Amino acid sequence: MSEPTPGELLGREFITAIVMFHEAVGRSMGLTAVERKTLDVLRRLGPVSASQLVEHTGLTSGAVTGLVDRLVRRGFALREPDSQDRRRIVVSLASNPDLDRRTAEVFGPLGVDMAAMLDERFTPEQQETIADFQRATTDVLRRHTARVSGRSVAD
Template identity: 35%
Template sequence: MTDTPRARLHDELSMASRRYLAAYVLFNQALADHLGLHPTDVQCLSLLTAAPGPLTVKQIAEMTGLTTGSATRLVDRLERGGYVVRTPDQQDRRRVLVTPVPDRLARVAAVWDDLGEAWEELLDEHTEEELEVITRHMRRAHDLSHAQMQRLRSRPKPA
């Protein structure tokens, strides 16, 4: 790209995105430390609570990019902590579903609630139209990230 206002905005957005993503990873680590969990466990809980229903360990592995063995150990940790339960799938007794435990997730929600006011204030600085743009961008970035993860996982690792 040439040195145009749009090119400068792309560069600025790229740098801001890198800082945001790094800050989020570090925030996730701080949250996990505060809760006595592994960072991947915190993200798995987030994915479980955002899912329309219970997930299998295989689905958790696919969503996180973990092997099924690593996903099983992750679910084991969450189950020992009381955050999830494993239950037989009523439609297919061979499958086991992982379901979040609402009462235990209240511990995580309490931390989010404590931090949430500052996020609300940040969002309140934006118009409804800006919030729509941000939301659309986040949804599209989510989809692109998943596609890029699949792309990376399918490539041989560099020597």
């Protein structure tokens, strides 16, 4: 294997910082990083099927079943009949004021600092380029998460 390029090293350092941040956040909330990020998926998407959680987390269906079981048991998520098709079950975020408060405490200051950093260092045009990079990187990471997880890789 050849030596990593400076860009590869920077990318690895960046991804490591993100993973370690989410591990620390999860621990501070009494959750694993995967549990916390799954709650984030539920917050962003609203009620979803287990297969949608598989798609958005990269976990196997068995792992998602166990994950949802833990989140429901701890009062963070709910399993409910789908309002459109009552034969189908969806997973949704449970109301949890303590978790909401802690999430705001953790992510409020981060959001403020990230916005300030972007505004201080980058023009609006550069910010668009950064956003494009983030979207493209997200697509690449999702494809490789599926590949590594043994699921079909969508283009």
